[in-house]
Amino acid sequence: MRAVSDATTALRRAPVQRRSAERLTRILDACADLLDEVGYDALSTRAxxxxxxxxxxxxxxxxGNKRAMADALARRNLERYTERVRRRLDALDGGGWRRALDAVLDEYLAMKRTAPGFSLVDFGNQIPVGSRHDEPNHRVADRLTELLAGSLGRRPDDTLRRTFLVAVETADTLVHLAFRVDPKGDAGIIAEMRELLRAYLGRVLDGPERGDEPRPE
Structure with a gap:
């Protein structure tokens, strides 16, 4: 139930019974479907x-309004994304940060292409949800720091958070560009994004004492 419980930060009242939690799930599912069909501007609580x-x-x-509902959907998206990435990382069982980066990007792209409402809301970047002090990419960077710090042999400190925030902001901009160029995501732009992120993260995460895998030829 973590996806529901973490989304409750955007709620007036948190569900305490199973029936109430199931009703909340139906509401968020309906919100996601309608976002794909009519867009955010035409979305209404009545619909x-x-x-x-x-x-x-x-x-x-x-x-209280549709903005709060979209914010809860964005938070649920982040919980579901986190769980997908966690499962992928567990399956990797090591392999270095480059394989972890591919898992992080692959799961985001998969949700971008298939998850209802995700193309408009994702984690809250596309529409004005949440407060201005709770920026969506900070949420994502914090979550990736928690997920990856241990496997990198790094402390989840401000330096690592800043590194992931820069990477997340870069990926966010380029992924949205890729999907503006091609509704399925322009393969060339996505490939360039991977190379850019590998170069940046390699400079930060690799070092004389921590080369976790050979660099590609």
Missing amino acids: VAQRAGVPIGSVYRFF
């Missing part, structure tokens, strides 16, 4: 309630 099959009062029990 979400109708699609979810719940009374409008149930929506307002959790959310």
Whole structure:
């Protein structure tokens, strides 16, 4: 239930019973589907309630407006993304940070292409959700720091967080460019992004005493 519980930071009232949690899931699922169909501007709490099959009062029990609802969806997206990346990293069982980087990017691209509503909301970058002191890419960088610090043999300190924040901001800009050029994601731009991130992270993460794998020819 972590995906629901972490999303509750954007809620008026957190669900305490299974039935309530299931209703919240239906509301967020409906919100995601409608974002793909009508966009954020045309999204309404009433339409979400109708699609979810719940009374409008149930929506307002959790959310004061559609912005709060989109923010909860963005937070749920981050929880689901985190879990996908964690599973990929567990399956890698080592292999260095370059393989971890591929896992991080592959899972993001997969959600970009297939997860309902993700192309408009992702983690909160596309529309104004959350507070200005809670920037979505900071959320992502903090989560990646938690996930990757141990496997890198690094402390999850401010230096590592800054490194991942720069990488996340760079990837965010270039992925959105790739999907503006091609709705499926321009393969050439995505390949260039991978090389750029490898070069930057290699400068920061590799060193005389910590080359975790040979550099590609």
